Amino acid sequence: MKLTEKQIAIKRAIVKHLLDEKEASYKNMMEAQNSDLESAEESNEDPDHVFDDGKVGQSLDRVEARSSVVEALQNDITLLRGIESIEPTGEVQLGDIIETDRGNFFVAVPAGDFVVDGVHYHGISAASPLFQALKGKHNGDKVTVNGNIFVLKNSY
Numbered sequence: 249m250k251l252t253e254k255q256i257a258i259k260r261a262i263v264k265h266l267l268d269e270k271e272a273s274y275k276n277m278m279e280a281q282n283s284d285l286e287s288a289e290e291s292n293e294d295p296d297h298v299f300d301d302g303k304v305g306q307s308l309d310r311v312e313a314r315s316s317v318v319e320a321l322q323n324d325i326t327l328l329r330g331i332e333s334i335e336p337t338g339e340v341q342l343g344d345i346i347e348t349d350r351g352n353f354f355v356a357v358p359a360g361d362f363v364v365d366g367v368h369y370h371g372i373s374a375a376s377p378l379f380q381a382l383k384g385k386h387n388g389d390k391v392t393v394n395g396n397i398f399v400l401k402n403s404y
Contacts, residue, residue: 249336255404259345260332261364262354266371267328269359274321277314284310324357331356340382340403342374347402355379 251259334343346353352369359371372379381391382400389400 249338249404251336251404255345258365258367259343259404262345262369263328263331263356265362265364266354266357266359267325269362270321270324270328270357274318274325277318277321281311281314281318327356336404338386339384340379340386340400341384344403345369346382346400349399349401350396353378 331343334341336344340346340355342355344355346355352367353372354369355372355374355376357371358373358376361368361370363369377393378391378398381393382389382398382403385391385400385403387400387402391398391400
């Protein structure tokens with residue numbers, strides 16, 4: 249399947265939007281991580297604050313709690329950077345824009361609703377129930393997810 253120039257441009261714009269969003273989130277998380285680590289280190293090294301063990305523990309707990317989010321963001325960024333290497337087919341697959349009668353979706357990473365070139369999309373992962381139902385389907389096929397029927401209008 250060969251994509252049109254317009255389809256390629258839309259995909260690139262969506263990937264850029266999501267990459268910008270994920271990279272900004274990653275940067276913010278890393279700044280918070282570094283701040284908490286510095287705070288814990290400063291409290292731990294200051295002999296006048298021998299009773300600050302609780303603060304050190306809290307800072308380290310926050311770092312640990314955010315670590316899974318940081319890892320997920322890293323995985324999302326890596327996936328988005330490599331999405332163009334996936335060759336388009338006539339079946340729904342990872343990296344596709346999916347147009348249904350119930351909205352438009354981009355299969356790569358989970359993301360809330362967003363707008364690119366005036367069109368609303370929702371980012372879904374390959375693990376999402378909608379993608380699992382649509383995977384391998386063709387334009388015109390219908391699937392039911394959580395009691396909702398989706399008609400696949402177009403995918404690329």
